[in-house]
Amino acid sequence: MSATALFYDAPPRTYGLDRLDMRGDNETGNDWSDLRDMVQGELARLDIPVRAGLRSVETQTGWNRGGGANLFAYRTYDAPNSGIDPVVVGVTILSDPAGESYVIRGDIAGETIGDIVFEVPAKAVVGWDQVARAARDVSQDLAARPNHVLDALRDSSRKA
């Protein structure tokens, strides 16, 4: 008795491929710098409506990592000479040690006093594409809230 074998032609299932963490073919490219640029691009949409409401506003942009975050990309809005605490609009991305599942958070908060003006509910996702999508969603949610930024910059109770 002996045995032999031939292949069947079985088409692979493609359902769920959005979770496939294949680097290099993602819409945000393959690295954190692309993701950071995307987030910054979305947050920058706040500039025009915020300046329209407060002409003297000064803006800074930046990013860092650490404290458990893979990326914290932010935009700061300051009403100079007002004594009111500047506002930071930021998106934070954290991952598990394996780099497989991520949590994306976004908020508008005081730079010095740390008060939370607005917070986007945290999103837990798996896979790089989902990270990019969630980061964009969170950024767009924040970018749609210039009034939160303006109200905070006009709130005299927030003097630092």
Added chain:
Amino acid sequence: MTKEQFILDSIKPMAQYTFAFITSVVGIIDQHQGRHVGSGLRAIWKGRRVVMTARHVIEEAVKTRGFALATGYGKSPYVAHGPIDCDLVGDLAIYYLPDDFPDSAPEKQFWPEDRIQCSTERLTTDFLFVHGFPRVRSRFLHRVTGVASRSLPYGAMQRTEPLKQALEAHQFAIEFDPSGMRNIERDQEDFIDPDGLSGSPVWRIGISGKSRAEWSPALSLVVGFVTQWRQDERVLIATSAARLSEMKASHQLLF
């Protein structure tokens, strides 16, 4: 290249790469006849040559006159004997091959121990690959006195949505839809009954976290073994390879 294109292109290399490691578990009917009852993986485990499969495959195989393992085309199959370690919880079995099992031939190899992933790391973000022998087309061939089995190389993502019957902690689900599967020789659709796939190894192909340019089948890792088919939910259920390290030698099947 899109993900879909990459996946389509990866199946054939994975099939060719893994074929040398899979085996058919053949229930012995008599000295001239056998019947394929399940699939398995030839591997090195704890430094020894083993065949890993599903426990229920072994239990079904020994209902006849024991079972045999293929040793290569045109060669007599190996008639198994001795103890088999069984996992009562995870439905796994490890058969430590006795010393009289033939040395490996080029077409019959043993999967390296360090490429068996005993965790669930990156299961959800990698592409899963199953390779085994469906039962329906396995058949006895008088001319070559053997069991001829066409292997089924198949790929899909993990099913992460909850199932009607919840999975155990050691299990995971793989999307499985047998429609559209073809017999290459006859160029027509065949219904693939995946019963005989029980015991088939499941790999994650190793693309997760890597680029297409970096990938080759040599990055693939065995992550589990097929133990169930839930036809109504179109999934295969696999037991994680993590169960292998929890198996107790006290649960042995002797024949």
